[in-house]
Amino acid sequence: MADNYVVEMLNITKVFPGIVANDNITLQLKRGEIHALLGENGAGKSTLMSVLFGLYQPEQGEIRIDGKRVEIRDPNDANTLHIGMVHQHFKLVECFTVLDNIILGVEPNKLGFLQKKEARKKVVALSEKYGLLVDPDALVEDITVGMQQRTEILKMLYRDNEILIFDEPTAVLTPQEIHELMQIMKSLAAEGKSILFITHKLNEIMEVCDRCSVLRKGKYIGTVDIAGTSKEELSRMMVGRDVKFAVDKAPAQPKETVLKVSGLTVPSKLHHNNAVKDVSFEVRRGEIVCIAGIDGNGQTEFVYALSGLEKASAGKIELCGRDISRSTIRQRAEAGMSHIPEDRHKHGLVLDFPLEDNLVLQRYMDPRFQKGGFIQREPIRAYAEDLIGRFDIRSGQGPVTPVRSMSGGNQQKAIIAREIDLNADLLIAVQPTRGLDVGAIEYIHSQIVGQRDLGKAVLLVSLELDEVMNLSDRILVMYEGEIVGELDPKTTTVEELGLYMAGAKRNKGKEASAS
């Protein structure tokens, strides 16, 4: 029995109706190591971790902790075994203080009455020991995402957890915060904690991990030492084929202006401030302009105002020389705007409608699809089949598949097919690859570049740094509702971009000269 393994998950199989999420997977974690669990979306990483955390029971296989076989029936069992997890979506009560969140579930008490004094001492000591600076009395809703994550880490440390699971912890952080997190993880490992790091970001694995296990489509592919491997090899293991990291594209050849935004201001629904403050820029034919920024800095509200989902309080939007500031959403579409929305379930699709109806959502009123107000089924079916073929949208029953039953990647492809086929002058793509796997991302990126090369203007809004750096021809950084900088992806670095995104740097003057 290998005695230096702290966790062993042996031959785990977990079946959901219609799908084998984990097929005979083995994962072994050594004490004091940082072990990456790599895989695309749907590869079975989260299922495997849920099994370890007691949220699911496996059909086959066994779990050993310190060499002893254990049953983990619920998170309480996991906690007893000193297993803790930082979930991708934080499990924090926003209107509670940091301290209350940390002690929730393991409250020190006398006859049921909370005893917070000792708890506070312990929390302060832990945060000093590991450099996790958080004010224990601050409300969670008032602190930054990075601090919320530290709260989650403190939650695990407060419970004396030895095995720490981090589920995609860097997705919501700035580059600087990611760097700090990596340092924290290293110091935790140095203290003898064992860390499971779930991610699909290869750079982070290369930087911080000791070993890496790869899953693909529910199957175990292998475990490698990071010291003896490369990004290319890891990605080949993950995807099953060679993947291009850089997007293939020729230099942009911008022509005349398509979209001109001047002084756009949008009030916020959350607070009294404006969510978007006096934003001005232009997008020209044949270029991809990207609005980068950390989530929640006004990008969403900005796109809502641009697409007509929300009203701007001031400013002007011109599309191909036409003022569309007061136009309705359909008028904007007719003026030449297409929009791949951020939330594909909320604004992109009618989930319980069949695929074909979703594909004509923007053009059911075309004479070819309706006569006297009555929907013409046959032309719609034919049109849907054409798009399905051209954009390789995969679904169970073709045009009549309920969209809800399709995979995220194919749902997104459906939206992209619909919007691109509108043949509009301006394509607004908001987080077009959110939650998609590497293969789908590659495809969508090539479609967007294709639109640019056809002479369309593309406005990309993205939170993914790799996407921002690879896809765009110009980068505008949005921070607290303002454009704080314009960068050239060819000359800038991720670090510099991060400084702008965090509000540490700004170069407003440059914007005017460049456009």
Added chain:
Amino acid sequence: MTFLLQQTVIYTVPLILVALAGVFAERSGIINLALEGIMIIGAFVGAWFVRIMQEGGWNEDAAQGLLLLALVVTAAAGALFSLLLSFSAVKMKADQTIGGTALNLLAPAIVLFLVNIVFQQNTLNLRYDAPSWFMLFQTDFGFERKAKLGLVGDLLLNKTYLTTYIGLLIYVVLAVILYKTRFGLRLRACGEHPQAADSVGINVYRMRYLGTSISGALAGMGGFIYALTTSNGAANGDVAGFGFLALAVMIFGNWKPLNIAIVGFLFGLLKCISACSGTLDINGDGVYLLAQIGVSTYVYNMLPYVITLVVLAFTSKKSRAPKAEGIPYDKGQR
């Protein structure tokens, strides 16, 4: 003035109690629209119980003991009735607004049905006059009948009910439980972010059953207290929208006990003015000032409801309801 405040206290106690009932359900994540219905059930069960005991020969000297016992029974009845709501909301994951509305329709129907079957009339009355049995006077506290107690003394020790003290005690105890105990912290977590609570090993379903049952018990008691102290203990399947008023108090009080106490007193005062305005000159020590203004009593009757409407229209935007209330918790969804 004293009379007005005495009356206000009588209205305020059930109002705060029922608003607090709403708090305990909603803080656990269950919208309890059924407060009105549970009150109706509580009022009926309480009246029936007291009547049975009176007919069974309960001694008037031990009336306060009967009242205590009745409170326990009505609390149990309310909690039991509220199980219908928590079962549909937690186990069946039904829409809580519809579930609550259904109970509000069900309660008066059941009560009227039973009152008609058992008593062959539309209203169930106590065997003996409620104030003569249950009201406490200063003589009960060992003061002379003529002794002057001052405003505070009059408020607390004269023409009052045992339920007032019990209500205040319950209020304090529950407010402390909500903020100072492990149970309170966990309950509030379930109403805000049940996934977070679940991930640290708290049984969300159990907390929601508990929260709603406490809510039902409080509303049941509140219904009985209301009927006993304001309508002579009569039960006729109606508490005049008092449960909804309590909901408004809860929202206006921002789901916080202290605010609810203040708002509850305010609304109690309004409700009291409306109730007293018709009987101003009867008691002799009534509110002459109001009568002298010469405003129709209907205006006073409308006041609490109109003010509720206006106040909610202006404050509901700022109010901060428990985030997860009304959303059925599904362990599978993460």
